[in-house]
Amino acid sequence: LLTWTHDAAAEAEAVAAVNCSGHGRAFLDGLIASDGRPSCECNTCYRGRDCSLLLPDCAADADSGDPLFLEPYWQQHAALSAVVVSGWHRMSYRTNGDNFISLQLETHLRLLHEAVGNAVTDGKFIVFGSGSTQLFNALIRSLSPDNDSSSSSLSNVVASAPYYPMYKAQTALLDGREFEWEGLTSDWANASSSPSPSTNFIEFVTSPNNPDGTLKRPVLPGSTVIHDHAYYWPHYSAIPAPSEEDIMVFTDSKLSGHASSRFGWAVIKDEGVYRKLNRYLKLNSMGVSRDTQLRVLKLVKVIIAKVKKQDDIFDFGYTTLSERWSKLNKILSSSTRFSLQKLPPQYCSYFNKIRDPSPAFGWVKCEREEDRDCAAVLLKAGIISRTGIIFEAGSRYTRLSLIKTEDDMDLLLQRFESLVSQEEP
Numbered sequence: 001l002l003t004w005t006h007d008a009a010a011e012a013e014a015v016a017a018v019n020c021s022g023h024g025r026a027f028l029d030g031l032i033a034s035d036g037r038p039s040c041e042c043n044t045c046y047r048g049r050d051c052s053l054l055l056p057d058c059a060a061d062a063d064s065g066d067p068l069f070l071e072p073y074w075q076q077h078a079a080l081s082a083v084v085v086s087g088w089h090r091m092s093y094r095t096n097g098d099n100f101i102s103l104q105l106e107t108h109l110r111l112l113h114e115a116v117g118n119a120v121t122d123g124k125f126i127v128f129g130s131g132s133t134q135l136f137n138a139l140i141r142s143l144s145p146d147n148d149s150s151s152s153s154l155s156n157v158v159a160s161a162p163y164y165p166m167y168k169a170q171t172a173l174l175d176g177r178e179f180e181w182e183g184l185t186s187d188w189a190n191a192s193s194s195p196s197p198s199t200n201f202i203e204f205v206t207s208p209n210n211p212d213g214t215l216k217r218p219v220l221p222g223s224t225v226i227h228d229h230a231y232y233w234p235h236y237s238a239i240p241a242p243s244e245e246d247i248m249v250f251t252d253s254k255l256s257g258h259a260s261s262r263f264g265w266a267v268i269k270d271e272g273v274y275r276k277l278n279r280y281l282k283l284n285s286m287g288v289s290r291d292t293q294l295r296v297l298k299l300v301k302v303i304i305a306k307v308k309k310q311d312d313i314f315d316f317g318y319t320t321l322s323e324r325w326s327k328l329n330k331i332l333s334s335s336t337r338f339s340l341q342k343l344p345p346q347y348c349s350y351f352n353k354i355r356d357p358s359p360a361f362g363w364v365k366c367e368r369e370e371d372r373d374c375a376a377v378l379l380k381a382g383i384i385s386r387t388g389i390i391f392e393a394g395s396r397y398t399r400l401s402l403i404k405t406e407d408d409m410d411l412l413l414q415r416f417e418s419l420v421s422q423e424e425p
């Protein structure tokens with residue numbers, strides 16, 4: 001018999017029942033409409049009280065990697081994935097001593113990596129971040145010489161193009177005396193004189209890569225490598241073998257799709273780096289919200305319980321992305337103006353089969369000499385993409401997000417089909 005949770009449950013179910021025509025949703029903390037009920041928050045190009053109006057000639061927005069393709073999965077598993085937060089849930093600053101993490105959640109993340117087979121965590125430490133974004137600079141500072149150390153060496157932070165722009169933007173913003181952004185690995189790898197031994201290189205290696213989905217390896221010999229495995233899950237990539245790197249970063253934004261919960265984690269081999277990281281996170285934010293940790297624990301438990309069983313999230317995600325890729329590839333197969341990255345089918349230990357690629361993003365190249373600004377060409381055709389310039393890959397490339405809502409994907413396919421149909425045979 002429910003007592004004090006009854007009203008909270010009723011409130012949550014009432015909001016979930018608000019009709020947004022399948023082109024939006026209402027939230028408990030959404031704006032209140034004139035009739036006193038939470039408003040629908042509509043998908044791109046949809047408007048009206050119930051999101052039923054599709055704006056004509058509205059641009060398809062394929063810019064951000066907003067992982068809403070997984071929203072239907074959680075709506076289909078509402079009872080399993082909901083969590084009620086009591087008014088007195090974990091009010092203290094302290095959780096499990098000084099590292100601010102839920103031991104249950106840490107245990108379940110280890111179980112998840114074991115079940116999926118994408119990372120080895122035995123004998124390694126785990127640290128939580130408010131998004132993996134918070135962990136990038138935490139790691140750079142923890143891997144750089146202490147500013148009070150005698151060594152004058154700096155950490156040169158580098159990445160291979162095309163790379164996730166956040167690495168450069170954040171490092172430049174938070175630039176400290178101990179480190180600075182030093183550009184492309186290729187410039188250093190080809191440098192005539194190898195970097196002086198006192199120079200410490202920190203290399204971001206994103207595998208699978210954002211924007212092009214390729215599985216990447218470090219380029220610079222002797223560099224300290226941060227392996228960003230945001231997309232090393234079966235939705236997006238074959239899992240040939242578990243990653244056993246010394247520094248690995250993951251995010252729930254791409255695992256369950258809960259980008260707004262701001263939850264990432266790092267798997268760290270070296271205890272010294274682990275301790276420095278913990279100190280950074282204590283001084284920077286005193287840990288990740290415990291409300292978020294509770295919610296992520298619930299989601300991870302659902303994912304683990306369904307691993308390799310009927311309707312597990314990885315099957316849902318891979319099936320959804322594969323269908324989207326086959327439609328996009330079909331449209332572009334008849335184009336001589338645009339091409340997409342070509343990734344090989346690969347054996348996946350999770351599905352135990354050779355599988356087609358299903359990366360989160362399409363990496364489009366404009367092939368015509370005159371189409372130098374590829375993002376501008378697509379924008380003119382009503383497609384918002386993310387220019388290759390910010391990935392340091394030049395303007396002839398542009399990125400398409402394939403992980404947004406079904407509505408976004410439908411609009412993108414419509415606009416691209418129309419654009420390609422205008423090509424002279």
Ligand SMILES: C=C(NCc1c(COP(=O)(O)O)cnc(C)c1O)C(=O)O
Nearest residue numbers: 064065131132133164210230251253264
């Ligand atoms: C949302 C997008 N990127 C998220 C991302 C992140 C962000 O993770 P958070 O945990 O949401 O902060 C980390 N690493 C890589 C390689 C990523 O691509 C994007 O590129 O549009």
